[in-house]
Amino acid sequence: xxxxxxxxxxxAAMAPLPLVxxxxxxxxxxxxxxxxxxxxxxxxxLAGYGGQFSFGHALFFGSGAYATAMLxxxxxxxxxxxxLLAAAAAAAVGAAVGYLVFRYGLRGSYFALVTLAFxxxxxxxxxxxxxxxxxxxxxxxxKPSVATMQFPEKSGFFWLVLALVGLGLILTAWLERSRxxxxxxxxxxxxxxxxxxGVDAFRTKLAALALSxxxxxxxxxxxxxxxxxxxxxxxYGPGMSIEALLAPIVGGLGTIFGPVxxxxxxxxxxxxxxxxxGQAPGLNLxxxxxxxxxxxxxxxxxxxxxxxxxxxRLLPGVRNA
Amino acid sequence: xxxxxILLPAILNGLTTGAIYALVALGLTLIYGVxxxxxxxxxxxxxxxxxxxxxxxxxxxxxPYLALPIVVPLLFAVGYGLQRFVIGRASHxxxxxxxxxxxGISVIIENLALYLWKSDTRTIETPYSFSVVNFGVANIPxxxxxxxxxxxxxxxxxxxxxxRTDLGRAIRALxxxxxxxxxxxxxxxxxxxxSFGIGCACLGAAACLLLPGYYVSPHVGHxxxxxxxxxxxxxxxxxxxxxxxxxxxxxxxxxxxxxxLGESLGQLAIFVIFIAILLFRPTGLLGQKA
Numbered sequence: 111x112x113x114x115x116x117x118x119x120x121x122a123a124m125a126p127l128p129l130v131x132x133x134x135x136x137x138x139x140x141x142x143x144x145x146x147x148x149x150x151x152x153x154x155x156l157a158g159y160g161g162q163f164s165f166g167h168a169l170f171f172g173s174g175a176y177a178t179a180m181l182x183x184x185x186x187x188x189x190x191x192x193x194l195l196a197a198a199a200a201a202a203v204g205a206a207v208g209y210l211v212f213r214y215g216l217r218g219s220y221f222a223l224v225t226l227a228f229x230x231x232x233x234x235x236x237x238x239x240x241x242x243x244x245x246x247x248x249x250x251x252x253k254p255s256v257a258t259m260q261f262p263e264k265s266g267f268f269w270l271v272l273a274l275v276g277l278g279l280i281l282t283a284w285l286e287r288s289r290x291x292x293x294x295x296x297x298x299x300x301x302x303x304x305x306x307x308g309v310d311a312f313r314t315k316l317a318a319l320a321l322s323x324x325x326x327x328x329x330x331x332x333x334x335x336x337x338x339x340x341x342x343x344x345x346y347g348p349g350m351s352i353e354a355l356l357a358p359i360v361g362g363l364g365t366i367f368g369p370v371x372x373x374x375x376x377x378x379x380x381x382x383x384x385x386x387x388g389q390a391p392g393l394n395l396x397x398x399x400x401x402x403x404x405x406x407x408x409x410x411x412x413x414x415x416x417x418x419x420x421x422x423r424l425l426p427g428v429r430n431a
Numbered sequence: 432x433x434x435x436x437i438l439l440p441a442i443l444n445g446l447t448t449g450a451i452y453a454l455v456a457l458g459l460t461l462i463y464g465v466x467x468x469x470x471x472x473x474x475x476x477x478x479x480x481x482x483x484x485x486x487x488x489x490x491x492x493x494x495p496y497l498a499l500p501i502v503v504p505l506l507f508a509v510g511y512g513l514q515r516f517v518i519g520r521a522s523h524x525x526x527x528x529x530x531x532x533x534x535g536i537s538v539i540i541e542n543l544a545l546y547l548w549k550s551d552t553r554t555i556e557t558p559y560s561f562s563v564v565n566f567g568v569a570n571i572p573x574x575x576x577x578x579x580x581x582x583x584x585x586x587x588x589x590x591x592x593x594x595r596t597d598l599g600r601a602i603r604a605l606x607x608x609x610x611x612x613x614x615x616x617x618x619x620x621x622x623x624x625x626s627f628g629i630g631c632a633c634l635g636a637a638a639c640l641l642l643p644g645y646y647v648s649p650h651v652g653h654x655x656x657x658x659x660x661x662x663x664x665x666x667x668x669x670x671x672x673x674x675x676x677x678x679x680x681x682x683x684x685x686x687x688x689x690x691x692l693g694e695s696l697g698q699l700a701i702f703v704i705f706i707a708i709l710l711f712r713p714t715g716l717l718g719q720k721a
Contacts, residue, residue: 211710223660228702352534399538403521
């Protein structure tokens with residue numbers, strides 16, 4: 111089945127859900143799972159296709175979130191315009207960080223550590239500036255209307271996030287077939303070899319980081335409209351960075367649908383965990399950690415990798431299912 | 432012009448904080464600096480060691496300094512087991528996997544602690560908790576002076592281990608050439624786990640020296656992770672003297688930076704140093720060319 115058809119089928123199957131789901135709780139749950147699928151797709155583009163493991167993806171999420179929240183509060187900017195500006199701001203942060211980091215050739219664990227350090231530095235700055243509200247955080251005024259991106263009906267957020275997930279899927283599918291994507295994957299497999307055949311590794315990685323940053327930043331903008339509150343810990347803390355990387359790793363790194371599958375699997379397990387273990391603080395995160403370790407240990411290719419392996423065992427002729 | 436009477440105490444205070452950073456970072460120098468295992472669980476393991484020392488004091492009434500012979504072997508065992516049975520197996524020979532597994536381990540340890548011991552901040556009281564030593568320009572609490580001396584001793588012990596023992600030679604051989612080390616008969620998995628265990632044992636020592644003048648909570652390790660990586664990178668990968676020096680520099684920077692920029696922005700200096708060192712001088716102050 112062609113990728114475009116798969117994506118269209120997925121979105122078409124998901125779209126009527128708010129009309130079917132009666133309970134507010136499950137609608138919010140599905141929206142949140144889709145939200146983390148979108149954030150995970152951003153990480154997947156950079157790490158799954160580009161091989162650059164960011165440990166501070168909150169840097170982009172938070173920059174986008176703060177950009178739109180500050181513009182809305184201080185300048186009264188429309189949230190939809192803020193959404194676009196958030197993506198642009200996060201892309202700019204990605205490009206600036208990428209320029210520094212890739213110019214000086216930081217790879218692998220150094221890249222992970224530097225992104226983490228940048229996120230922490232931004233958190234400290236956001237904590238001490240007046241314009242970001244400091245540690246108290248920012249409250250975005252409530253103006254429920256479609257025009258302000260604060261949908262009166264919860265289903266509005268569902269469709270918005272679903273549209274973004276669809277966009278992320280299309281973008282990733284395009285990556286798999288485009289020249290840019292081919293260059294990016296060449297860099298992931300072997301940067302030196304890629305450069306030897308004429309790939310401009312610096313510009314390729316820079317573009318991937320900016321693109322990934324733009325997606326994460328726009329996710330931040332949506333988050334602000336959903337919760338109407340932002341503080342440095344939410345925006346730049348390690349929690350968001352971990353959410354961003356868990357979904358694609360559990361689902362399958364470097365696959366189009368990996369982040370979506372991973373996000374639903376994770377949040378499903380977290381929900382089952384809550385029922386089974388009670389509401390004790392921390393226990394559902396313990397489950398996340400155990401899952402992460404087990405996935406890396408036994409299923410380094412994620413759920414999709416598992417599916418592929420079993421399919422290949424069952425049908426020796428099948429290659430890329 | 433800043434008064435010397437403000438600046439000197441700030442520097443002295445920074446040095447003692449730096450000694451604590453150095454203590455925490457020394458274990459990481461071995462794990463990350465020598466063997467390139469990116470251990471994100473370093474802060475969580477420190478937190479675990481702090482709780483061990485705390486409960487030994489609260490339940491059995493053992494003074495944290497006397498708890499050293501219990502906590503250090505305990506942390507060694509935890510570290511050895513983690514590397515041998517979890518991290519080593521999950522790595523599949525890839526750096527990214529080590530990053531993810533240690534991240535997972537830290538999430539598990541931290542949230543288990545949160546569940547078991549709640550998010551309360553706990554401190555202990557010892558007869559010497561509030562005693563001070565007069566250094567002329569400032570009074571420094573006794574626990575901080577002990578921690579300072581402890582950092583020097585731990586660094587010296589590690590240096591001796593690496594240069595004077597067979598294990599140290601094996602570790603250095605592994606760091607240089609893994610396959611070659613295996614060919615000359617070094618049990619690679621065992622030596623890796625030994626190094627990780629010793630690195631964690633340093634955390635045990637750090638925890639016992641830290642506790643009398645500090646506190647413990649499930650999130651106490653957070654603040655130390657990036658600082659420890661910064662110290663290791665600043666001092667030079669794998670250099671114990673460098674880690675000591677790096678710890679002092681970071682401590683003083685934070686303390687003096689806080690004086691000029693205020694408490695919360697003072698931390699910013701740490702991250703700026705970290706990023707700048709990685710970008711412009713990845714070998715650090717005393718590291719050798721990779």
